[in-house]
Amino acid sequence: MPAKSLAKLGVPIGIVMIVVMLVVPLPAAVLDLLIAANIAASLLVLLTAIFVNRALDFASFPSVILVLTLFRLALNVSAARLVLLHGYAGKVINTFGHFVVGGSLIVGLIVFVILLIIQFVVITKGAGRVAEVGARFTLDAMPGKQMSIDADLNAGLIDDEEAKRRRAEVHAEADFHGAMDGATKFVQGDAVAAIIITVVNLIGGLAIGIIMNGLDVLEAINTYSLLSIGDGLVSQIPALLLSVATGLIVTRAAGTEDMGSDIVRQIGSRPLPLRIAGIGSLAICLIPGLPKIPFVIVGGLMLLASTRAQATLDAAAEEAGAAFDPLLDAPAPKNPDAPEQLAADIQVDPLGLELAADLIDLVDTSAGGDLLDRVKALRRKIATDLGIVIPPVRTRDNLDLPLRHYAITLFGVEVARGEAPRGMVLAIGDFLGALPGQATREPVFGLDAKWIPAELRHQAEMGGATVVDRASVVTTHLSEVVTAHAARLLGREDVRLLTDVVKRSHPVVVEELTPVLLSLGEVQRVLRSLLDEAVSVRDLVRIFEALSLRAAVSKDLDGLVEAARAALGPAIVAPYLSNGTVAAISLDPLLEQGMLEALRATDQGAVLALDPDAAQNVLTRAAQLAEKAENQNLRPVLVCAPQVRAAVRRLLAPALPRLPILSYNEINGATSINSVGVVSASRVDGGANLSVVGA
DSSP: OOHHHHHHHHHHHHHHHHHHHTTSOOOHHHHHHHHHHHHHHHHHHHHHHHHOSSGGGGTTHHHHHHHHHHHHHHHHHHHHHHHHHHSOOOHHHHHIIIIITTTOHHHHHHHHHHHHIIIIIIIIHHHHHHHHHHHHHHHHHHHHHHHHHHHHHHTTSSOHHHHHHHHHHHHHHHHHHHHHHHHHHHHHHHHHHHHHHHHHHHHHHHHIIIIISOOOHHHHIIIIIHHHHHHHHHHHHHHHHHHHHHHHHHTOOOOSSOHHHHHHHHHHTOHHHHHHHHHHHHHHTTSTTSOHHHHHHHHHHHHHHHHHHHHHHHHHHHHHHHTOOHHHHSOOOOOTTSHHHHHHHTOOOSEEEEEOGGGGGGTOGGGTOOHHHHHHHHHHHHHHHHSOOOOOOEEEEOTTSOTTEEEEEETTEEEEEEEOOTTEEEEESSOOTTSOSEEEEOTTTOOEEEEEEGGGHHHHHHTTOEEEOHHHHHHHHHHHHHHHTHHHHOOHHHHHHHHHHHHHHOHHHHHHHTTTTOOHHHHHHHHHHHHHTTOOOOOHHHHHHHHHHHHTTOOOHHHHHHHHHHHTHHHHHGGGEETTEEEEEEEOHHHHHHHHHTEEOOTTOOEEOOOHHHHHHHHHHHHHHHHHHHHTTOOOEEEEOHHHHHHHHHHHTTTOTTSOEEEGGGGTTOSEEEEEEEEEESOOSSSOOEEEEEO
16 A cells, blocks of 8 residues: 555544544553553654754644544553453553552652643643643734735735745644644643543552452552552653643744754853853852762863854854955955046936935845845836836945935935834834834825834734834835836836847837837837836737837827727726726716817827816816725726827826726726716816716
């Protein structure tokens, strides 16, 4: 039988056999074998708990506790049956009853009680409390962990597969701690059952020996009571091993190595504590009457360990120092007056991130800073989402910035600024008044937030707040700025690079479009217009095909953009769909016709030549309907004819930058339309009378 099938069937068969043991008598030889297997299995579980790197690596531990506890109780029942019926339950129990405790009932009872106290009062009770608190904290922290994963995913630090793996790990951790909270109750119940079974066996053995078999008291004690104590000791040893394993699992913190390696590394790598402990042990020798040799040996070993730890630290420092030799590896000095150096100095960085003096730890890898890695991951995410390759982010310190602040620059001009105080995390939520810290607003969406001490992170998560670390705040803010200014970051050289990439796989598409119909500059203007409205340009093949058809008729920018948007229609409407439905605000046909008549061509594209009052009425009604939809947890879009879409956007975008303006051609990807409202007007002639008709 294959090993996989054997493992699949072995556990169910074993559980069934355990239940059979409760009712079917076992021979003494078989009982000896099963007792040995019980002790060995408990020892194996203990060693496994010691050598796992983290608790989740032994996720089946709660089930193992239940199975082994049931197995041990079945052995107790079988042993009690043999002791009471035959006065003999195998060599293992007989040895524990006579040799281990010296044949003394009093000694056996004392040892048994001590083992019970160690197991029940110390280990099991403590493990149960830790498991209960761990389960509570794990469940309370789940929303915060999920939001942290989403933040890392949105910042581009992880991909979808890694996010799925982390979410599954969070759920597995919650399930494991919840199961451990219940599993510790099995261990506590096992200790209570051991007391009851042993007492029943003692009383029952004496009664059978004296009353039924006519033995005197001393002989009955030697025959039955000592065997009952032996049975209790044989059961308590594996029970104690399992209790210790439970305590180790529930107190196990996440680590990169097994428990033994972690303990030795964390304790033995610090020379000063070892040295002080060694000197203290030697000082104890000065107390009159105490033996000197044990303390001298222990103190000497600790001093020797401190010497080895110090030597290890010195070697690591020398190795780190040798990694960079300032005489050999230092770059050659540059002439600041050289033309090449002057030309490099006057170059303007397209995208920059400036940090105040106290925020340098964010980029210091030796201090755990990973901001540079996150920024690199952000570039990959932007390329995946928007289809453009943003320039490298120049990160540097700026002593002119106030402490705690960072600034984001675009072509040398600051476009955004935020805070990231050291030792703090950002808690986002509605109920933050009880937490100490500095009230602020989340830099991207303007949500109520508060900078709180990092050690209060779990308390804030338990209160329902979303907690974000400083690096994530900076990265998310940078991502929002890049997305908002993606059009400005798309240069002519970037367009050429993207065109060359498309040409490798679709040469005909590129050759037909440029330079025959459109120049790279005209293609750049179209792509910038798309990016201005947060439309991804990843599907360049479809965009170029649409531009080729439109450019053969007209090179008008608005017409080219609308042709490209029509080709990307399903992708444009996709972010605004909810179960295939789009929440739409539409224009009244009379108003739309009036807008067509009011179109005026300019160098920046078509605009609506409306009376200011009429334009203000359109803005007001559109804002009211958008707010109404958002209050219903909808994500509205305004839909209009493609001929006026660009002009309508130019009218509404300054006041309603977050309201997408789509044409009828672009909502074909929606299976249904939920009308939120209609902006209507009786006339558009300089004194338009607009009104709102609710959905």
